[in-house]
Structures are given as C-alpha cells and as structure tokens.
Amino acid sequence: MPKSKHADRDLLGAWTKRCYFAGRAAMDAALRPYDLGSVQWYVLHHLSQSGPTMQRDLVRLLEIERATMSGIISTLVRKGLVDQAPDQTDQRQKRVCLTAAGKKLWAALPDLSFIRALAFDGIDKADIETAVRVLETATKQLEDHLKKGTVQ
Numbered sequence: 001m002p003k004s005k006h007a008d009r010d011l012l013g014a015w016t017k018r019c020y021f022a023g024r025a026a027m028d029a030a031l032r033p034y035d036l037g038s039v040q041w042y043v044l045h046h047l048s049q050s051g052p053t054m055q056r057d058l059v060r061l062l063e064i065e066r067a068t069m070s071g072i073i074s075t076l077v078r079k080g081l082v083d084q085a086p087d088q089t090d091q092r093q094k095r096v097c098l099t100a101a102g103k104k105l106w107a108a109l110p111d112l113s114f115i116r117a118l119a120f121d122g123i124d125k126a127d128i129e130t131a132v133r134v135l136e137t138a139t140k141q142l143e144d145h146l147k148k149g150t151v152q
Contacts, residue, residue, distance in 0.1 A: 016135065019119065026115045034109060035079070039064065039072055041109070044098065047082065048106045052097035054087060081105060 027038040036044070042062055047053060053061075059069045073096055076082040081102035087093040098106065120128060 012134070023115055023119060026118070027112055030110055030112060030115070034105065036105075036109075039068075040076060041112075043069075043072055043076060043096075044081065044102060044106055044109075047096065047098045048103070052095050055084065055094040055096050058096065076102070 024038050027041065031037065031041055039062070043058060046058060046061060055069060055073060056066075058064070058073075059066050062069070064072070073082065073084055073094075077084050079101075080099055082096050083099050084094050084096050087095045
C-alpha cells in the first residue's frame, strides 16, 4: 500500500493529540481524589499565581469558551474554592479569586510535574527542542492564517 505524501504530517498531528490526551488523563487521575478536573486545576493554578482575575481574562488566558468557563467557575464557587463578585469598576464584569478553602486545597494538591517527567525523561534534549520548535512554528502558521480570515 503506498504511503500518503502527508503521512508524516498526519502522524505528527495524531501523536501530538494522543500525547496531549494521555497527559490530561494522567492529570485527571492525579486530581480525582481531590474532586477536581484538569481545567478546574488550571483555573486554580492561575488564581494562585496571579491573584484575583477578571473572569473574561481567564477565558482569554486559558483559551476556554466563555460558556465553558462560566460552568467551571460556577462549579468552583459551589465547591467553595473560589469567590465570584462584580468588579468594582465595571459591575457587568466578574472578578474571581480563591477562597480560604481554595488556598488550603491548592496547598494540598500534588505537584503535577511528575507527568512531564514521565513523558519526557530519557528523551534527548535536542529532540525535545526540535519538537517544540516544530509545534511552535506549526501553531503560529495556523494562528496567522486564521487571523487573516481564511481557512483554505
């Protein structure tokens, strides 16, 4: 059977996706005992590192749909991990911050860097640098193309 002229690129995309999903599954498994999902962790991580943040900024920073972010924040509020309040300057906007319970949980969460170690230990540094460079370039090219409004 002849090999597609795009097979290598197709494999790169497929393996990138599989690696992402495997890493996310490992993250979800590590967070399951804490009743957290990976996206909730990213929100808590950002709030723990940057402090109170406008909800709309979280949408942009974490590249999550607005409706999805609303659901995540609602869940975290219900769990008592974050507070959500109207911004003092613009009452239409919502500011999100960690609660005392959220800070306590954050301090108790495992260090997830073991996932990166599991994935990349033993791989030559130059190979990792090449993979990063290729994925950065491909991502930039796609994003630039999308900014122009053309997908074909």
